[in-house]
Amino acid sequence: MKIYQIALLPGDGIGRDVTDAAWAVLEKASNAAGFALSGTSYPWSCDYYLQHGSMMPADGIETLKTFEAILLGAVGWPAKVPDSVSLHGLLLPIRKAFVQYANIRPHRLLPGVQGPLKSDHFDILCIRENTEGEYSGAGGRVHQGTDNEVAVETTIFTRKGVERILRFGFEQARARRGKLASVTKSNAQKHSMVFWDEITRKLAGEFPDVEVTSYHIDAMAARMVMAPESLDVVVASNLFGDILTDLGAAIQGGLGFAASANVNPDRTAPSMFEPVHGSAPDIAHLGIANPIAAIWSGAMMFEHLGEIAAARTVMAAIETTTARGIGAIPGKDKTDTITKAVLSALD
Amino acid sequence: MKIYQIALLPGDGIGRDVTDAAWAVLEKASNAAGFALSGTSYPWSCDYYLQHGSMMPADGIETLKTFEAILLGAVGWPAKVPDSVSLHGLLLPIRKAFVQYANIRPHRLLPGVQGPLKSDHFDILCIRENTEGEYSGAGGRVHQGTDNEVAVETTIFTRKGVERILRFGFEQARARRGKLASVTKSNAQKHSMVFWDEITRKLAGEFPDVEVTSYHIDAMAARMVMAPESLDVVVASNLFGDILTDLGAAIQGGLGFAASANVNPDRTAPSMFEPVHGSAPDIAHLGIANPIAAIWSGAMMFEHLGEIAAARTVMAAIETTTARGIGAIPGKDKTDTITKAVLSALD
């Protein structure tokens, strides 16, 4: 029997609650499908930082490298550790070190879930660049603390980085409804975004079967609420993808439903699966976090591992659960109630 | 009788259609209120560029400087002139040269207008930084055309630039419901956005009567669709404000309703009033553009000129019109029908 080695990083706050829930579902589904999961949990988090002075040990990346996938809960607890320390000490370095350049975020309304839009047609796949761009971290300040102070933050796109994410986007579009929306702001950002648009046009030639359209980020944000049915796959930079996927999460009914995969498509290092939501310290450990996003992220992990049937089984169990009204209304059901409902829907 | 000198820049596409409409309404309202408008129209546009090789004459900025306000339609016609030329040759230089650092964009549902959200409570004021930040234009490329190519785009915030827009935001919040939302992404952009957050915290001390909250841009985009009633004044950088105001326009029923003012609050140069929508070449001169955003922008011009009563009259006429269902449904009524209805509502 195949046994997959999985690293668990529950992280902070509700990250722990939902990782427990997801793991229970994934274990049951894997048993039923005839494979096994071996999970090794690491306590890397803001609490860990307060004890050890770093979010993970110096060999943290080395340790994770030996796994076939990583399941992450959420990182951050701003009242304990500034986000600029916690996120840059754990989440963002993993994405970069393991070249998880494709952040895949499916957004659709699950059965039984009410979104904020009047329209109930919503089914898009966002592909977010995950390693460079606006979150490259380059920059600094001069004349600090004076009237004359200046802060700069530099967006860096490489041809390699842009080409690979766009290519991935074209491939995903080909596997879905054949429509790709590429999102930039080339009318105001003449260097970085014009570059992205050029590469989009170049790749379009290689994918004549994909209908590609370039949108400005402002127009795309508007389109997502006004004409979401016109969209299929949306590919965007690190920042633009970040914004659009929170908007997508909102439209699909809330962050409790938004799953994600940080994927290294070349499989040179493990990929990481995590709900889009944060650690929500205010509701940590109250047993009221919705585990559906985390469970869905687990289904994406199964898909990445090639366990397609098990991935489908988990998604079907989620859909049966929300269709019954359980976990469908933010704040209504306890974590435990939802998890048990998904577990029993697996039977 | 006071006569205001107004520069008219109809620009491209539907910019011309809606400027004509707005001007007719503004002239009638000014006559009724006991003041006059003297309009001087300039043909600066993409067509002008094709004839003269520049979007405006070399002394364009000098010419505009002598006016008390500028009413702009829309700029751009990508099939004729790339946006990177047209916008950087007319719209963006005016905003910067006249230090119109505050881009004010009111978003609310007009009576009779159906927005895309189930919730019909929507009334926010976005204040967008308009002169620096992500649209500073700094950057370039190396290794052009090779596999190794890199494009950089540098965001530049100055303390002066950030302080003045935040101060303006606090003042606007004080004049409304006393709530200010400041939007950054300081968990991923450690230099520019952490700087903005620091200045927000510093200014908060000067405005103890304003309740200020910092949000990340991704969370704010989600909040605008999930809990818009929780927001009052939203202040954001050039890029973030750009994105949020298109989203705001969508939520208020479409770009046909979104007005804006590019304001120099220190009044050292003229301010500019323009609908948020673009030139929409596909529907140019068909007589079907909605002039409401342009008329509303004109009302904002009246307010800026100190003609508060006339501004209120114009807004009331817009509201009477949409409440009657005219101009309320995107694409339904002709420009002319809507303009006539607003004109007759002025009586």
Ligand SMILES: CC(C)[C@H](C(=O)O)[C@@H](O)C(=O)O
């Ligand atoms: C926590 C934050 C740095 C992160 C990001 O912006 O990448 C999060 O918002 C996300 O979308 O995964």
Ligand SMILES: CC(C)[C@H](C(=O)O)[C@@H](O)C(=O)O
């Ligand atoms: C046309 C474009 C450069 C402009 C901007 O982003 O400033 C527009 O989108 C706006 O919002 O006024």
